[in-house]
Amino acid sequence: MSAPLRALIVDDEELARRLVREYLRAHPDIEVAGESRNGLEAVADIEALAPDLIFLDIQMPKLSGLEVLEATERRSGVVFTTAFDEYAIKAFEMLAVDYLLKPFSQERFDEALARARKLVGRRAPALDRLLAQPVPKLERIVIRDRGHVHVVPVADIHYVEAEDDYIEIHTADRSFLKTQRLSDLEAQLDPRRFVRVHRSYLINIDKLKGLERTTKDSQVAVLANGRQIPVSRAGGERIRDCLGAK
Template identity: 65%
Template sequence: MNKRLQVLIVDDEELARRLSQEYLRAHPDIEIIGECETGLEAVDAISKLNPDLVLLDIQMPQLSGLEVLELTGRRSGVIFTTAYDQYALKAFDLHAVDYLLKPFSQQRFDEALIKARKLLAEQTLSSTQAIQTLVTQQSEKLQRLLIRDRGQVHVVSLESIDYVEAQDDYILIHAAGKSYMKTQSLSDLEAQLDASKFVRVHRSFLLQISALQAMEKTSKDSQVAVLKNGEQVPVSRAGYERIRALLN
């Protein structure tokens, strides 16, 4: 006997969750193992339950569906649901990931499940690649940083960041008097940020230019950036030229 597919329903609208429950009753090979109404709940449930399939709303308060995927690392076994075709429809049409455009019928729901079963059975990379593409595209338009640390999710606004420091395979984000560790390279983060606001001042440091108070020479060829909060960040020769170019 084949193993029943375990499904997690994620949607901030109760009526939408009820509809998914109703449609799933027609599929005895599927077991609903949980429901979430916020992105934060979904991050916790996906990590703990590891469902075979996630019915995931895109637009939700606190965290969007794509931000949930970014935090959990989930890249397969996802059917997106959305009421905004202008946001997702064209993107999904280009890939093998399925979507359900609200309001959707039982027939359309069943078609999505058939596609999901096939992808799960074949263990193809198409779904994984499509989701990764969407998450990357979302990350390219950063408005805030999502950081998961010891079971907690921190949402850090870009405006609050003073500087970011590279440490081995991690980056240390210094914002509003606090520090957060995130698994990401400094170069990857730099590519996602506004180059008119964040400048690479050193091989290991990325500085928000608005946090800068003054520049001080420490030796003939060395300088430090003195921040408004009193902290100091080393500045390389190339980094100094980048700062000058931004300030001029």
């Protein structure tokens, strides 16, 4: 017999964790590697324990279940549990992501587990798509940087710069690296607040102090913290459209 599968139970409610633990008792080949009581703990536990399966609640303190995946870049062996989250459930249905709706029965749990079991260790493309979904009113961005999880409120962002295959998110006085495409982030942010001023730059329109013409054909955007950002011709038009629409 192969080594038992190791499961992590993530939920901020003790009774909810207890229920999953109880349902798992029917599956002796699965052992509970740990329990996490909030999103931050979950990020640490996923890194430390590398569980095969994660039972992941969505609405949690500190970080939501989706943000936990975002921060850890974990894309396999995830079974979502949620009591009610209209937005998430709609996304799950659309992308055929398996999830457990609380309260759920042992049978329903076993079904989800059977499906998850078959896919253990395999990257689930549906999760990639799920995390690339535009979030209604995205208010913060989760960034994992050298063992730390940073939560950056969207309102604090001055601008985002695209590097090769990652982006650099700049606030007034700090910057964070994240593996994501600029266009993906742009799609998640409110287009009335964030404007792509250049192929490699996205700025927060609330932090825009002014536009300066450097030569006849080129201009720069000056931000609240004094940073100057190159603006392409199309970018200049987008800024004007955005300001005009306000």
